[in-house]
Amino acid sequence: MANNDEDMLVTPWEVRGKIDYDRLIKQFGTQRITPDLKARINKITKDRHIMLERDYFFSHRDLDWILDEYEKKNKFVLYTGRGPSGHTHIGHLPTWMFTKWMQDKFDTRLYFQMTNDEKYFFDTHLSLDDVRRFTYENTLDLLALGFEPENTYIIDDIEHIDLLYELAVQVARKVTFSTVKAVFGFNSSTNIGSNWHPAIQAVPAFLHSWIYGKKTPCIIPCAIDQDPFWRVTRDVAERLGYYKPASIQNKFVPGLKEGGKMSASDPMSTVFTTDSPKMAKKKVMAAFTGGRATVKEQRELGANPDICSVFKYYKYIFMPDDKDLKDIEQKCRGGEILCGECKQILAPMMMEFLENHQAAREDVKDRVEEFSAARLRDEVRR
């Protein structure tokens, strides 16, 4: 969804400028996650999650309905995914971590879609081998977070197209070029694969209902830039006999450079899960912060954590304890800590995280097949 305001552009393929999340909610027509809704989730799960508490997940569609149905014993399935166009970076992980929390707390199934066809259609410099390789690499990152095969089904669009196509043709018949033009900003130069892809991305929202012949609610945890896909999916859902998928939508984890940009194409702004801990430290130490021009100014006026990329990593990933976070925030605002010192705190956290993650990534290498949606083939009704 292109935006006339030059400051901000949020589409599934490009996020640019300073992100105004309030305006996104209005623009996309989603709902804010209210304190009441958070409290309700905490009550059901008997837990709390910092990404919800701290408004990393801030927006939703029909989350209240999902909880209503859950309490009526009509349990939902989870659906999220990844476009495997490159290596995973740290900014991709929070959505998956939160998804795992929901999976654990609600004891439900996750469908995870690797949209390698999409990435092949949109990034014309990528070969099929490239998107296949990144499908595998990204899968390792997902599994390193501790998912278990029993409730986790990874859908590889190209490899598992036989599971998707029959539903995709039904979606595609109900979506015109006008619609994808309006929703995604496609034009006459867009290739027919890209035009087609929204049908494929809609499918996992209906897959469980279709396979088991029982209308099942579905909620999609995802970054808000994917919302256009769910608008198209929701638009066709009821006409195909399914529930509209709900969603719970997160902000973007900022890159380590200035502003709201998260760019895998600027390697210094992004810590990849495959970076060496040493390289990650280097990136952290070069990060953009909310610091002042001189030490003297910072000591006197304090720094600004609200615009600081280092602080956001504490807030959304590395400082789950509210006390720790409050502490560093106060020191920052009060000028007690300089940005270099603050980065010296994040760097070892990031390094330790990467060391553990990379070890876990190695460990799952011989288990990838256990998670494959190919297992569903036996269950598909014929």
Add this chain to the structure above:
Amino acid sequence: MANNDEDMLVTPWEVRGKIDYDRLIKQFGTQRITPDLKARINKITKDRHIMLERDYFFSHRDLDWILDEYEKKNKFVLYTGRGPSGHTHIGHLPTWMFTKWMQDKFDTRLYFQMTNDEKYFFDTHLSLDDVRRFTYENTLDLLALGFEPENTYIIDDIEHIDLLYELAVQVARKVTFSTVKAVFGFNSSTNIGSNWHPAIQAVPAFLHSWIYGKKTPCIIPCAIDQDPFWRVTRDVAERLGYYKPASIQNKFVPGLKEGGKMSASDPMSTVFTTDSPKMAKKKVMAAFTGGRATVKEQRELGANPDICSVFKYYKYIFMPDDKDLKDIEQKCRGGEILCGECKQILAPMMMEFLENHQAAREDVKDRVEEFSAARLRDEVRR
């Protein structure tokens, strides 16, 4: 490809008006099949086929190149297909009969694509069950013509999408909406499935080369209305590392009513392979001919076989002997035979054909699976 001339419209989904085949050759940019080319085919096959002799197959792309390669021991594969939107009618069979002749004479493999996804996308009154049923029914008609499984692979688009998708995404990335708009006359209201389908229809032209890892020529026997698909396919072929598919293109078998219209939606104009012989006779007896207004006029001036639907059935299907055809043509032009008498000759031929065809259709019912392209799954390189 829409045409401004109100008299004639030839697209893959609609054929309307009086067909000017010379103009179609010019408009589509194909080549006429010359006497030299026919002689060359006859020499290689040591046979002749009435559909070639009598210009039912009249147009081609790269047929001469296909024969060059054949003589250089670089044998081609055949590719044709059917959009299973309804029961087969007699007008569908000649292309398949000629394809079988080519398969036999050149001892080569046929890929036959059932484009049930296409028909589902375009005919929004059809359900998935409908196109599946017609896929089966049409397959019986194909097999009733005597194909053998060894060299015949029937591709069911939806059922065998796993064999097609990887090639289809490569085609789709190279075709824009502008192209399908210009070639097929699509517009903003066209659904994204219809826009996507040309990628799927391109695939069988490359499938053999892809599966066996050897660049193999392909020729498509088909009605000329399908040419737009092959223009798109040819346009991307070399960029994907394959030969451009050749084609050998036939005219339309006219309906039994006036003009060039062939309409399955007008049941009286069409003899379906599932019609009872009695019903077929009724349709033949009601057919449009080139007769005069009165018996007296016809005796004096003769009738006109050039516009007569009954005569075309003799010419292209039921009178393989040139002497028989010449004989009836002379009687017609000379006023020796009246149209009612002439129909009395066609009717039992049609009835006998249907009886035999329907018996053969029954016989193949338990052999359908033997022809399935599912057999190729074992051969696909991974």
